[in-house]
Amino acid sequence: MAAAGFGVILASRAVLGAAEGPAAPVAIHALYKWFPPEARALPSALLLAAAPLGVVLAAPALGSLITHHGWRSAFVAVIVLGAAWSAAWLLLGRDGDEASNTAPHGPEDPGTNDEIPGVRYGAVLRTGTFLGYLVPSFAAYWATALALSFLPAYLEDTLGYDTAGASKLVALPWLLGALALIGSALLIPRLLRRGASERAANNGMAIVSTGLSGLALLGLVYGPAGWLRITCLVLGFSLSALVFPVAMTDFGRLSPARLRGGVLGVYAAAYSLGAVVAPLVTGSLLDSHGHTAAAYNTAFVITAVLLLAGAASIAAFVDPERDRARLLDRSTTSRK
Template identity: 45%
Template sequence: MTDTDVAPAVPAGTSKTTTSTRRRAWTVTALLVVFMMINFADKSVLGLAAEEIREDLGLTASAFGLASSAFFLLFSISGAAVGLLADRVRPKWLLLAMAVLWSVSQAPLAVGGGLAVLITSRVLLGAAEGPAFPVAQQATLSWFPNHRRNLPGALIVLGITLGVLVAAPVLTWVIQNHGWRSAVAAVALVGVVWALLWVRLGGEGPYATAPTRSGDVRSEGTSAADATTGPAPRRTPYRRILATRTWIGATAAYFGTYWVIAFALVWLPSYLQDALGYSSAGSTQVLMLVWGLGGVVVLGQAGLTGWLLRRGTASRWARGGLGGVLLLIGAAACLALPLAPAGAVTAVLLVAGFGLAGAMSSVAVTTVTELAPADRRGGALGIMNAVVTTAGLVAPTLIGHLVDTHGAEGYRYAVLITGAVLLLSGVAALTLIDPDRDARLLST
């Protein structure tokens, strides 16, 4: 066993080991934040280079929307499959394989090719990136007990925001000065560098589920000795977890968040320029405001949720209630956006509508992690991610069709649909999420 293997449970009173484990926990967390940054930089390339790609390849809005949605063709399937596999194979190696595969999948597009290569590259990239978020969360949260998971979970979500914030100006500069294919090559190369670092420094923590010598699965916080001498714990069927109101509510709420993410990554730059009249530089600034607000909200939600939990507030309100309210505010902003006068009011509503929804990513993951037994978390998170990311398959294609059919007015309809989706998601979070109740039901 090397220093990158699963860390053992920390013995009480061993301050040196505790300090080392904490340092390792935050090192792994930082690496996985960067992992998510690269993941979303990969996703954002097409949106940032939309006009250049459409002109270079002669694509209509519908064709470009189809190419963007192709990313999600295998995204959901691989997310569910690898999520289930993560309960049996160490997340360290799954994450390494993802990083290598998504870099390799972009190489042909960086070299050349037309629409067929674009679609094939995006399909393969989506298959490689589909499980990234749930497996990264699983690996990160394995280093922390439940009451300390809000911050590291939120930091992984923050990696999404940071990825776009860094990618927007850097990749825009690369696209304008060296072409969009160079931007694709750049993000692929960064993925390779990350993989090399992860081989040396990555791993799972003491709260991971580890197989015992007898082949049973050890529950979170259980020592290896106890696991090997005690009776095998009863394993909860996945179908029972997926049938809980909490899992359904968290998944429905997170679907709204991912709809906004897909819209923002693929069509928001074009919406800002073609429908709202922003220049390329102005569009980049608004994008940074949207993602910047998202990052602030994610961290604020994590801090407030942690404070509420420490004061004894039920997770139903500390997580589901807070996340649901943020979704409803975002819904109100999106529904008001098409009716607002052009100018500062439009910008404020757009930033609020798209920026406030992101916190549900962290809420959904920590909620399902709290609900699901330790040996079922990978599958529960992976299947949730598979359902949620179907939003990425539908939204870009639908918006492209609306733009081709109605021109710039199509964006107005797209924003109204987004507001309706967020409204339903917020209601689901407020009415269905209650992990304390459903965890008790699962334990019977």
């Protein structure tokens, strides 16, 4: 509760980011110890859906606290909730039994690839699957940072909503994102049971969701005003998040368990750069041109182009089945 100078805010945000950054990959790595590879899609989606649901629940509550008790009350509320959750985790949390959940069940289920002792970090990080997911994940996190930092201001400055109305609309993309994460986790296993390949099911979901987000943001810029614009806004800032559980599930199958945490950590570090660059670029646009519709539209078009490039990257480079076979061949050759 120190004086709210720029230095204090910058230092506090840096410390928060340092603690928050590893949260998703560490949590996913821990979650995978509880489930075999074929059953990880839904738990991963539920875990990642908790973040947007948190925004849905917190945005109105924190907005009310700020309105009635000042901005410091919102920080106090988050501090108390975070401390309570940490205490509960320390008391109740424990690791799963990785060995009992990841053993291969047959030639079509490669488990975690721990039966391939020659696999190293560099081999996994150079695969087309890993590199191909970086572009859409960077773009999706860029969109997330843009929504968090500038969407309320856009709704007030450009679309004319008051603070209360903007707070409610800001929650909609996060709500749809959470529902889409859960829905995709239920749909992908169904597609696999009906005979679809992993690439068709997982890649198809990631390509469609990322591409639709990009097209929706173009619709936000160039489409007619009214309810259609709001629909594009909600779709554009929600569907791209589906790439994260799909990518992490593929990395979980591609990487040996002993390397998985590091691979997920590198992945998170790479896509998190989107949250660094997006506010800088958008803030520069708004500083140069004012909080005008044209400046916001330029930021949305940049985001749309990144998302569409991400969809193309998945289609061109991501193929977990191919890359698993190549890792197996590399390991077999190195042992001869």
